[in-house]
Amino acid sequence: MKRLTTFSLMTILLMSLIACSADKTAKEEAAKTTLTETPKKLKALIIDGENNHGVFPLTTILMRDYLLASNLFTVDHARTAFTWQGPHYDQEALGVKAADAAILIEKYPLPNGQKTIAVEKPTPDSTFNPDFAAYDVVISNMGWQASTWPAGTKANFEKYMKNGGGLVIVHAANNSYGDWDEFNKMIGLGGWGGRNTETGPYVYYNDAGERVDDPSDGACGSHGPQQEYVLTTRSPEHPIMKGLPTKWLHVYDELYDRLRGPAENMTVLATAYSDVEKNGPPWDKKVNGTGRHEPLLMAIDYGKGRVFHSGMGHMGTAMECVGFMTTFQRGAEWAATGKVTQAIPTDFPTETATSTRKWANRKPL
Numbered sequence: 001m002k003r004l005t006t007f008s009l010m011t012i013l014l015m016s017l018i019a020c021s022a023d024k025t026a027k028e029e030a031a032k033t034t035l036t037e038t039p040k041k042l043k044a045l046i047i048d049g050e051n052n053h054g055v056f057p058l059t060t061i062l063m064r065d066y067l068l069a070s071n072l073f074t075v076d077h078a079r080t081a082f083t084w085q086g087p088h089y090d091q092e093a094l095g096v097k098a099a100d101a102a103i104l105i106e107k108y109p110l111p112n113g114q115k116t117i118a119v120e121k122p123t124p125d126s127t128f129n130p131d132f133a134a135y136d137v138v139i140s141n142m143g144w145q146a147s148t149w150p151a152g153t154k155a156n157f158e159k160y161m162k163n164g165g166g167l168v169i170v171h172a173a174n175n176s177y178g179d180w181d182e183f184n185k186m187i188g189l190g191g192w193g194g195r196n197t198e199t200g201p202y203v204y205y206n207d208a209g210e211r212v213d214d215p216s217d218g219a220c221g222s223h224g225p226q227q228e229y230v231l232t233t234r235s236p237e238h239p240i241m242k243g244l245p246t247k248w249l250h251v252y253d254e255l256y257d258r259l260r261g262p263a264e265n266m267t268v269l270a271t272a273y274s275d276v277e278k279n280g281p282p283w284d285k286k287v288n289g290t291g292r293h294e295p296l297l298m299a300i301d302y303g304k305g306r307v308f309h310s311g312m313g314h315m316g317t318a319m320e321c322v323g324f325m326t327t328f329q330r331g332a333e334w335a336a337t338g339k340v341t342q343a344i345p346t347d348f349p350t351e352t353a354t355s356t357r358k359w360a361n362r363k364p365l
């Protein structure tokens, strides 16, 4: 009996130890699971510094806020050492004269405290060399006439993209670097920047809803006065577009047309119609709109990398469109991961009604 009791006690002790050990292991596993289930934020880098859209210090911080609001991203910044702010400030909306546009750099400082030198014309920065490989996605808020990057920086960026990096192109970012062949492949289509027939075909949709890749000669890049226009979804099953309405009305913005480029591995996500009369460029009354359905949202595969390209976003006011905001957030996630987990907001625009959310961090000037 005594032996049995000792045996029983030892058994109980042993069982307890095993149970305790099993319990500890289970707890450790649970802790590990919790850790791995906590989503790690994606790392985004916004690059800027040279843009004919002198409003860029404002739109960079606005886009930063959109990325942070998605709760998916951390956001860093890389600005060229020499900042060039071109003539597009939306002076009326902002209430600043062109000469005062530099105030935007002070009003919307970079969170990293980086100080830059304002210059009157784009000036190459030989030190510009962000650590692209440290990021899941790079957002370009550069613009027309942005200076060529140092050769090493270009090579690093090409390597980053080919190895599976992400890139988001917003509006005039598709004007930059027209003579950089690999960049043209990344963005699919571009405008201005010396691009021409040799850069690649025009791409548009015809009235029958067919994509046309048109190699004919002609200028690259044009737009009319700002206007409201309807976006038409062309790839409803693409992760960025899934669940969005087939047609939705965008707020007052420029409508880029006559874009051309290699257009390789490019999916047109949405188009907008460039009206012949309404989209004639104000700088040349002899040129009209195209009468074609122009690509304004695109997704491009480049090596193992992904590019989301939005032609919208002339000014901060255009970016306050819930349609711009939603496609930007979804496009950035897709460029970073190949997937989209974000829900479509209930205030998304409809075919007949725009939808705007005033940006809360806009500063009085």
Ligand code: ZN
Binding pocket: 053, 088, 171, 172, 254, 313, 314, 315
């Ligand atoms: Zn513009």
